[in-house]
Structures are given as C-alpha cells and as structure tokens.
C-alpha cells in the first residue's frame with residue numbers, strides 16, 4: 001500500500017480525474033498510436049482521451065469523442081520542451097510546432113523586460129512560453145546602455161567589457177529582483193557576452209538565484225583550449241558558483257561552449273552531480289553556432305580561443321565567408337548582424353547528443369537551421385540512422401528531462417513532459433519511420449516533416465501535418481514571482 005501511494009505521488013498529474021463514469025465523452029481522442037512516456041516507461045498501443053486541455057484517460061479500450069485522430073503506426077509522446085529558444089515570433093513558433101515542440105522558453109539569456117514579454121505573448125502564442133530574467137540586459141541598463149528594442153544581446157563596449165562597481169552590482173541585483181517578481185523562471189547569464197563581469201559578480205548573481213530558490217541558466221564565460229579562459233575553466237567557474245551558493249545550474253549548449261573538450265566538460269558535470277550539486281546541461285545537433293558579430297564574443301583573441309579564422313564565419317543570408325576586412329566592418333557596426341560560426345566537428349556533436357546527461361535544446365533563432373530542425377534531426381539521425389539513441393531515450397531528452405529541470409522554477413512543470421492521466425494535453429504525434437528535418441544553413445526556416453498532429457493544452461496546433469490557423473493556445477510558464485499577482489501559475 002505504501003508503495004502504491006509512493007507511485008501515485010511521484011508519477012502522474014493528479015487532481016482532474018473523474019474516474020468511475022462509464023462511456024465518457026472526450027473532446028478529442030487519439031486512437032491506436034504507440035504511446036510513449038519516459039517517466040513511467042509506457043511504450044504500448046493506447047487510446048488517449050482529452051478533455052478540458054488535460055489528458056483525461058489513457059486506455060487500451062475504446063474511447064468516444066466527437067473528433068478521433070487515428071494514430072495507427074504513429075508515435076504519441078509528450079510535446080517537446082525547448083528550454084532554449086530565442087526566436088519567439090510566430091514564424092519561429094510555426095516551425096517549432098512542426099518540429100514537435102509544445103513549449104519553447106527563452107532561458108539562456110532572458111527577455112530584457114519580463115512583464116512586457118509576457119504581455120506581448122498572452123493570447124498570441126501557438127505554443128507555451130516563458131523567460132528568465134536577463135543579467136545581460138540588467139547590466140546593460142545599469143551601465144547606461146540599455147539594449148535596443150527587440151534585441152537580447154549587447155554590442156561589445158564598456159557596458160560589456162568593464163567590471164561593475166559594488167553599487168552597480170547592487171543595482172543589477174535590484175533589476176533582476178524586479179524581473180523575477182514579474183514572473184521570470186530563472187536568472188539567465190550570457191557570461192561570454194559580458195566579459196567585464198568579475199568572478200564575484202557571477203557569484204553574486206548565483207546568490208540571488210539561490211535566495212529565490214531559482215536556477216541559473218548560463219552561457220559560460222569562454223570556449224576553447226587557450227588558458228586562461230578555456231572552456232574547462234569556464235565550466236569550473238559556474239560549477240564553483242553553484243557549489244558555494246547552492247543555486248541550481250544549467251549549462252546551455254555544452255557542444256558549442258566546450259567544442260573539442262565537450263566530453264571533458266560532460267565528465268565535470270557528471271562529477272559535480274555525483275557530489276550532490278544540481279547541475280544539468282543540453283546540446284543542439286549542429287556543428288555551427290550563430291551569434292551577433294558585434295558582440296563581446298568576438299573581442300580580440302577569438303581566433304586563437306576558438307581555433308578558427310575569418311573564413312569560418314559565414315553570413316546566413318548570402319552564404320558569404322568573411323575576410324578580415326569584412327569582419328572588421330561588421331564587428332564595428334552598431335547594426336546587429338548575426339553570423340554563423342563553424343567551430344565544431346560532427347564527431348564531437350555525435351558524441352555529445354547521445355550522452356545520458358544531455359537534454360536536447362535548440363538555441364533556436366532565425367538564420368540557423370536549429371530553429372526549425374533540432375528535434376526532428378535528432379530523431380532522424382541519432383535514433384533512426386545512426387542508432388546511437390533509443391526512441392525512448394530521445395523522447396526523455398526532449399520531454400521529461402527539461403520538465404524536471406523546469407520544476408526548479410514552477411510547479412506547473414509537473415504537468416508537462418509526461419504522457420499521463422491528469423497531465424496537460426501537450427502532445428506530439430509523429431511518424432518515427434519518416435520524421436526528418438529539412439532546414440539547412442541555406443534554407444534555415446524549412447519546417448521539419450513527420451509531425452502529423454500537435455496539441456497544446458488540448459488544442460490542435462498541427463492537424464494532418466499542417467499548422468491550424470487562428471488558434472493561440474500557448475500559455476506562460478511563470479516563476480514564483482511575487483505572491484498575489486493573480487496570474488495562473
């Protein structure tokens with residue numbers, strides 16, 4: 001009996017079930033699909049009854065509804081949760097939906113103004129959304145150089161490259177507290193974009209996160225092998241900050257931050273976890289990154305650090321490989337031009353993606369195929385073609401693992417990333433035999449193929465492989481904020 005209670009408490013989203021009523025009608029039934037749930041290990045043909053935005057019933061028996069989706073031969077899984085999505089416009093949300101994503105959050109850097117971000121998206125979002133509070137933006141404001149509207153990363157300059165005085169650090173903390181009060185899910189720190197931030201400033205931000213009981217999502221200080229400033233040093237810095245403050249830590253895109261030392265960085269994450277620290281990580285399945293060329297990432301020394309040169313930088317629209325002259329022109333411009341950075345190898349990416357510690361997160365932004373293709377690409381390349389990840393494990397990396405990470409920020413995440421009765425009906429129905437990405441570096445917004453249906457809170461967003469017009473069921477995932485805000489958390 002005790003074991004049963006234990007099971008019920010930890011598995012399943014309780015509170016909305018009305019068992020015992022015969023021949024119930026559902027709003028929608030997904031019939032005959034291969035239902036997969038990484039938390040319970042379910043992998044069997046089941047019928048799924050959906051009512052009021054929730055999964056009301058999972059059963060081998062027949063369920064009745066006005067709309068029945070026939071899913072024979074298709075996989076039915078929890079919708080994918082992308083912890084790292086910058087493109088938050090509708091065009092990006094459409095390609096995310098067709099890639100199987102039902103929740104896409106801006107956590108690496110964070111929106112400069114959380115309240116405004118939430119206001120703009122409410123009632124206008126295909127999929128679920130949310131954001132961290134941005135250290136980069138708070139710092140830029142305190143230095144008197146607030147980010148231009150619509151941008152999340154600053155141009156390299158005094159505001160990114162100079163250390164903050166103690167009173168400036170206090171002011172940054174004040175701004176971050178306000179952003180967390182507004183519903184921020186975490187503190188986002190793009191440390192490489194603010195190289196002037198001292199080790200102490202980083203620790204102070206982790207302290208603030210710990211004080212709020214919230215995690216830090218971070219793009220670490222540096223990449224490459226040159227010491228000082230290696231990726232190993234940068235991982236040590238944030239693991240140290242987590243250790244001394246108690247804040248949970250999520251290291252974003254360990255593939256592109258650690259490059260050739262990715263497996264070493266993963267062993268550091270494993271070591272930290274083995275010693276009781278709450279450290280998690282993620283990766284995207286591409287060899288190139290993308291970033292603003294006028295950012296501090298390209299401060300002097302970037303070639304030595306990354307082990308690349310001008311011609312490894314490519315403009316996404318034209319495919320132009322840069323020269324020294326062209327680089328200088330764009331780097332010194334105040335206009336933000338994003339550039340593809342070819343700094344990794346396929347071999348490294350192929351080792352990182354299957355690692356059991358690694359969640360899939362896209363770092364999606366227009367101009368890079370990872371925006372549209374990350375999830376289908378993992379399912380096609382690593383599950384089907386290379387066979388280095390099982391379907392169950394791939395789905396775990398895309399659903400349960402990010403949901404569990406999000407539970408550090410919001411109890412609402414307990415209802416996500418799971419195909420269980422009582423959970424939110426965020427569901428993807430896809431063909432595991434054919435799903436594939438179509439986005440390329442030349443055509444980065446080509447949507448993936450193979451997602452037949454996608455539901456967000458019970459509403460069909462993708463129906464028979466096509467985006468449904470005029471529905472916006474996406475809702476915010478919010479941090480604990482201030483009590484009494486009156487928002488559905």
Ligand SMILES: [Zn+2]
Nearest residue numbers: 108219252253
């Ligand atoms: Zn990043």
